[in-house]
Amino acid sequence: xxxxxxxxxxxxxxxxxxxxxxxxxxxxxxxxxxxxxxxxxxxxxxxxxxxxxxxxxxxxxxxxxxxxxxxxxxxxxxxxxxxxxxxx
Numbered sequence: 001x002x003x004x005x006x007x008x009x010x011x012x013x014x015x016x017x018x019x020x021x022x023x024x025x026x027x028x029x030x031x032x033x034x035x036x037x038x039x040x041x042x043x044x045x046x047x048x049x050x051x052x053x054x055x056x057x058x059x060x061x062x063x064x065x066x067x068x069x070x071x072x073x074x075x076x077x078x079x080x081x082x083x084x085x086x087x088x
Contacts, residue, residue: 067083
């Protein structure tokens with residue numbers, strides 16, 4: 001190998017070793033926080049697939065005419081879908 005390649009290897013090691021020591025200094029903090037992190041992660045995963053109970057909080061109103069809000073949708077697109085809109 002050429003001298004320049006050895007110099008690049010030593011420069012890389014000179015940057016890697018301090019980073020490794022910093023990681024070793026942070027390791028006790030990471031380990032102490034790992035339990036709380038895993039507990040909250042488990043709670044989030046468990047709640048993600050759980051439907052909330054519906055204690056008569058939502059009412060089904062079948063007699064209400066459901067229509068899109070003309071301020072939110074393109075009125076020409078709504079007319080092309082066969083819906084009545086007011087232009088103005």
